[in-house]
Amino acid sequence: MPGPDVVRAFALEIGLGALLVLVFVANLCIRSVDRRVIGWIASWGVLVLAVTSFLVMPAPPALRGMFVQDGLAIFAKRLFLAATFIGLLAALGNAHPAFVRRAGEYHLLILSSLLGMFVLVSARDLILLFVAFELMSIPLYVLSGFLKRQEEAVEAALKFFLVGSVSSAVLVYGLSFVYGAVRSTDLATVAQASTGIQPFLTLGLLAAFAGFAFKIAAFPFHMWVPDTYEAASTPFVAWLSVTPKAAGFVALFRVYLEGAGDRAAMWMPLAAGLATLTIVAGNLMALPQQNTKRLLAYSGIAHIGYMLVGFAATSASGVAMVLFYLVTYVFGNMGAFLVVEAVARSEGSEATAAFRGLAQRSPLLALAMLLFLLSLGGIPFVAGFWAKLYVFWAAASAGLYWLVLVGAVLSVVALFYYLVVAKRMYIEPPERPERVRLSTTLALAVLLCVAGVVVLGVYPTPLVMAALRAAAPLF
């Protein structure tokens, strides 16, 4: 009989598991072809979980230290729940036949992936970490190819699957070296063992880093991103572009920084180099894009680079600022994707040209998009500014001035392609006068994102403090 401590540690996972079972049973019980009601069950369930997550307190490690429900894990889980709620909400209005018929499948897959993320950010054991990683990733491959009659979707799913499997293999190969060097799968032991020069341990951690880099889509491990994003359904992509990345970053913190103390600084050159490459490549490749989803895909790669800047600081404030960045990124990036969804549903096109004259057709939608773009571009008074500023601040505190300069200069390049979309919306004349119609749930999801971007832009302090508290015990 598990003790109350274990129940406390697993409270959220138990809740999510119950929701999974509920969705599964509901899917079995519903006889009609229209199963969209499952979407409501899932999103309400996630909302309830999101609210209860604020009652969850850090608990002592469970399962002999394999599983930990600390401040970092809880912070990450709240972020996942918020992002998942927005993602599910946005998909509710989707009347595509596949979504109507296979809604149960869709939501089961999303929730299982979410369960994988939950376990991943709590895992302090190499085996559990890897299993959670796979539980998170495999549903994502299926979801990318959800519209299985479309060739692009199948191609995207296959590409994602192949790249993802290779990266998993690299990851687990690296972890096997780590085990060989340390003779333990416990991450705390690994952290303490990494004193001095241990070629096999370092080699293993390097290989694992490459595996993680695939997952978070850092350059040069990003190739799957644009194709997958372009072909998969947009609300799912909005979710895919933020939550697995956030989970990947938390896993990075667990493996490379937690408990390592000053020795964590050995990862600084690697992370700084990867951050530079990712920022430069992501931003430059985004420049010629004409498809808004591909544009956002490449800009997302650049954002991963900015988060790696915070990782490169290898300090508690660096970790905290990455967490903060992730939250702002959830709102800014998901919001932008959801506006793309709204426009694409109305215009039948995902090209940036579909945004022409949006400001005169649907001023509020255009304003929302402008806010998201400004947030992604790092402009004051919206959330993204503070995010960039804080990761730069963390990097500057660690003495990485050159990295800050690279990041700041490249963010101007980023602003160019964001402004191109703004130009289409505000300066160019519309082709058609009528408003862009969007479903109530999608509008609500966009509104939530706007609220997040604006509130965090005006008053970021509480969240920054929360992130600092969550990150402090790592060092």
Add this chain to the structure above:
Amino acid sequence: MTPPVLSLITWSPFVGALLIMFTARHRPLAVRLIAAVATGISTLGSLWIYAAYDREAAGFQFYEKLPLVPPLGISYELGVDGISVLLVLLTSVIILAGVFASWTITVRGQEFYALLLALVTGVFGVFVALDLFVFFLFYELAVLPMYLLIGIWGSSGEVRPRGIFAWAYRETGVGTKEYAAMKLTLYLLFGSAFILVGIFALYVNAGASSFSFVDLEGVSFAPAVQRWVFLAFYVGFGILAGIWPLHTWSPDGHASAPTAVSMLHAGVLMKLGAYGVVRLGMGLLPGAAAELAWLVGTIGCVNIVYGALSAMAQTDLKYVIAYSSVSHMGIVMLGAATLTEAGLNGSVFQMFAHGVMTGLFFALVGLVYEKAHSREIGKMGGFGAAMPGIATAFTVGGLSSLGLPATAGFVAELLTFLGAARSDHWWWLFPAIVGTFLTAVYVLRVAKQIFWGPPSTHFHHLEDARGPEWVALVLLVAVLVLFGMAPGLAIAPVDTATTPLLSRIVGP
């Protein structure tokens, strides 16, 4: 307890912008009245601080402080010294004139005025902020609305690209308002990246406890830090101040922008760059300022001559004025680089004089364009008969531009040249004087061609300024002549700020 007059000046336009956005939909007159009242409040406030500024005391006055993010040492800290009090006055004069000069905007007027007022809040904020972080926020606010202001309400040039690079110009759309808006925004944000890094470097090196200018002023930074941060500030703010060779956004931007935006941008925002170099660069990094003065001054000289030569070559009226700004900003930078009292006073005086002068020019060009629908100098001629008021104002502005005694331009240039002659680099005097000569050539040529030459046959039904437009012209011409006749009005407060600044750089 003094009333928070600086906050009032800064936020009044912002409140006006909000009111315009939310209450004055589809009521053009209400939009204009709100804009006029909001900027009028700022103007009254800045006149009051100008009058009440204690000319005997040094340091920052009308001080306000409110902690914002205590753990990081960020606070909302405002204050003015002699330099900023004058520049706040300049901003309020220009924006008041700008509101009246754009009275006839018809397309999406509500958004135009809202953005314009938001922009002005940023400009006021930069001049009064003493916390570097808040300073940076205001700086960004002053830069960003520009993209939409130029992109939507701007005008594209009529001059078709020629020469061997014509295809590239056509390809990128050189001369169009979209091109200008993008170029300007990216240049200025590129600059702000350097500024941000510089501010962070100072913050971290001073112990990461405060962003306050007053606190950082007390820290003496290591020479290497000073040198690098000064260069970062010089590049960052220098882009906004239009230093050669990073000035190319300015002619394109100013030529394409709508009248009020050109006035504000050339008149005030470029000063904001120069102000940044003087306030942050020289004020916080005195060692590097002395060490690198040769660079700042020499590039200032290049600006003067290069800008004037470029202005001579232009056939588009707005480009002439825009390049003259590049030339005159050279005088500002040169004056600051002389590190003499006369030079520095001249530099600040030039910021003020050139701001008013260029604001006047752009207002006039806007009026001429509105009446004649052309910016091509070659097509125009003999407008003086039809628009005597505009012609007179243009001539006064032109005479001030070339430094005729009894105008503000004369005082500024005289002081700067005196400073240059007394500095370690006396040879700076020659390019500076050559520049003044070239200015006379192009200004008089343009004035003669457009207003006083034989009447052109291209235009009919030309008329003089009307109603609210007069407010802008009379206001600006009066300020120009007043400060030319009585330069002490400006020098007295400025001196209280430049003397302690200099004593920090070159010793008492």
